[in-house]
Every structure is written in structure tokens, then in C-alpha cells.
Amino acid sequence: MYIILVGGGKVGRGAARDLIEMGHEVCVVERDGNTAWAINNELGEVALLGDGAEIHVQRAAGMNRADVVVACTGRDQANLAVAQTAQTRFNVAKVIARINDPRNEPIFQTLGFHYTISATTAIVNAIEQEVSAGLTRLTQMRSTAFVLAEHVIPSLAPCVGCTVRDLDLPPHTVLALIIRKDDEPEIPGPNTMIHAADVIVAVTQPEHESALRLALTGEH
Amino acid sequence: MRVVIMGCGRLGSTLARELDHEGHDVTVIDIDAAAFNWLEDDFTGITMIGAGEDVEVQQAAGVPEADVFLALANGDNRNAMAVQVAKHIHRSPRVVARIYDPERADVYRQLGINVVNPTTILDQMVREAAFAIDEPDGAAG
Numbered sequence: 001m002y003i004i005l006v007g008g009g010k011v012g013r014g015a016a017r018d019l020i021e022m023g024h025e026v027c028v029v030e031r032d033g034n035t036a037w038a039i040n041n042e043l044g045e046v047a048l049l050g051d052g053a054e055i056h057v058q059r060a061a062g063m064n065r066a067d068v069v070v071a072c073t074g075r076d077q078a079n080l081a082v083a084q085t086a087q088t089r090f091n092v093a094k095v096i097a098r099i100n101d102p103r104n105e106p107i108f109q110t111l112g113f114h115y116t117i118s119a120t121t122a123i124v125n126a127i128e129q130e131v132s133a134g135l136t137r138l139t140q141m142r143s144t145a146f147v148l149a150e151h152v153i154p155s156l157a158p159c160v161g162c163t164v165r166d167l168d169l170p171p172h173t174v175l176a177l178i179i180r181k182d183d184e185p186e187i188p189g190p191n192t193m194i195h196a197a198d199v200i201v202a203v204t205q206p207e208h209e210s211a212l213r214l215a216l217t218g219e220h
Numbered sequence: 221m222r223v224v225i226m227g228c229g230r231l232g233s234t235l236a237r238e239l240d241h242e243g244h245d246v247t248v249i250d251i252d253a254a255a256f257n258w259l260e261d262d263f264t265g266i267t268m269i270g271a272g273e274d275v276e277v278q279q280a281a282g283v284p285e286a287d288v289f290l291a292l293a294n295g296d297n298r299n300a301m302a303v304q305v306a307k308h309i310h311r312s313p314r315v316v317a318r319i320y321d322p323e324r325a326d327v328y329r330q331l332g333i334n335v336v337n338p339t340t341i342l343d344q345m346v347r348e349a350a351f352a353i354d355e356p357d358g359a360a361g
Contacts, residue, residue: 055323077300107275
């Protein structure tokens, strides 16, 4: 595939390194001369010097034949501009946008960019998982209001020994999978018994995550 | 009318002063406090320091209640993002963006944004000034 990365910072350069390794054709558009030089020095002649939000630079990068465009600069307004021109002007099939400030997520979503990467949100989620016992958010499901979350049942949880039917689950929540040590993954039914150390994968909505955690682990 | 202007440079400050004198409620946002020096002392509107494309700065500046939002900062990317945040998040009824790049201006027009493109306007005016005015019989070129 031909992949254009706009922005040659840590994210763009790291992605370029991996994508070249995987055998893809890669172009990194970078507006800082020293950074572009350093990329060419490390990865071969893959960097194009220029402002990747400018359409004439995008044309020079061959955006009309790109399979994927990744807008990964450190500025959200530039990433939005790149994503919108890639889609509107060059009909790129897959556009991925990096979001630096999580408060900008709604505008990217509203404008139809569902393939977004937000390092800040990922780090904040990771910290929240470490702080809040028992719940790990696995992924925000694309273009829906649902998240996939994983829970490990503590040995002293009130639900140990109960069946799924007895659980006080919040609305819009489904237990999708139970994984037990040394056992096959199982799709839980109403009569499935919950054991200590069970790993439960559930689909829920972000606003019900705390209620789900309470139901499964007994912890607020 | 309630008008929020992002960017207090030559254009933003000129419009802000004119609209203020005409009796409109004007709020001007700029990332640089020094930009407000462009406004004269008799400006009675509100000045706010902040990034005008920021959803919360717009909220604080009253974009949700404003009749018009004008993005007149220097960067095309920032102006384009700001008007789209105003239009799609704050449901601003009327937004205008200054976009210098004619090609990008076309892209945003296609996306339903009111765009003013100084480059094509000036291009036309320079042509007229250079070639048309002194040629009464219209033999331009």
C-alpha cells in the first residue's frame, strides 16, 4: 500500500519505520528541514519537505494515489485540515487523524473522522485503569456509543458464586465472554456461575462503566 | 447583532471597531494579548485571550449565543477548524472563514463553509489596477 504520513515527529517517524519494515511504500511530509533530513538519513529518501496541509504539497506527495493518509502532526488544526483535504480533494479511501487535545475529539467525530488516534486519551485511560481496580477499557467501539471492557473478578467480590442472572447489571450492558484459567473461553448465559479470578469481557456504555464495576467487583 | 471575531490583526481589529461603532455586541478573541493594541481606546466590546478554535474558548466567548462567528486569524488551518467547531459543535447560524489558499478555499466551500479568499480577490484587483484602468478601449493584456 502507499501510505502518506503528514508530520515527521515521533509519531510519524516511528510509524514510517514500522510501515517500511512491513513492506509498504511510505512518504513522510515534514515542514522542518532538519527533521526531514534526519528522517531521510535514517530511512532512505522517504521525506518530502513541505507543509502537508498545503494542497500543492499534497499533490507533490502523490496523494491522489495514496491508499492511506495519516495526519499526525502535533497540531490538531493541521491534522483536521489534512484529513479534510485528503478526503474531499483526493478521495483517499482511509484517512487516520491524530488528536493531540482530547477536547477536539467531538469535532473530528462530527465531521466523520472515526479513525482517530489520541495519545493523551490513551494515557489517561491507562492511568484510570491503574487507579480504578478491576476494570480495563479495551477499546472504544468505532462509531458507536459502546466500549469493550475487561474485568477480573476479585476473590472477595460479592458476585462470586452467583449466576449471571443474579447480577445487578446496568442498562445497555452485555457480558460477552468469560475466560477462566486453564479453560476454554465461554459465552455466559443466565445460569453461568461467576468464579473468583474469572476474566469477564463486557460491552457497555462509558456512563455505565462504574455501575458495571460495582456489579462485578463490589468496588466503587 | 452579537458577533464573535477570532483574530485581532489588521482585518479583525478593523471589523471589530466598525461593528462596535455601528452598535453591535462584539467579542474579539486572539492568542496574543498584544494584538488588542490594534483596537482603539474607544472600543467598547469584549476582548478575550485564547485559541479561537478551542471549543471551550468559543463557549466562553459566547459563540453558542452569537449571530455570527468570523475566523480572521492568520492560519488557514486554524480558521477552518474554528468555523467548523462553531458551526457543528456550537450550532452557530452564520460563520465566515478567511482562507488564503484558493485551492483550500474551494475545499471548504464544498464542505458548506462561507469562505472569503483574499488571494483571488487581490489577484483580480491587481489585474484591474495594472492592466484595465489606463486602457479606455479595453485592450487589456
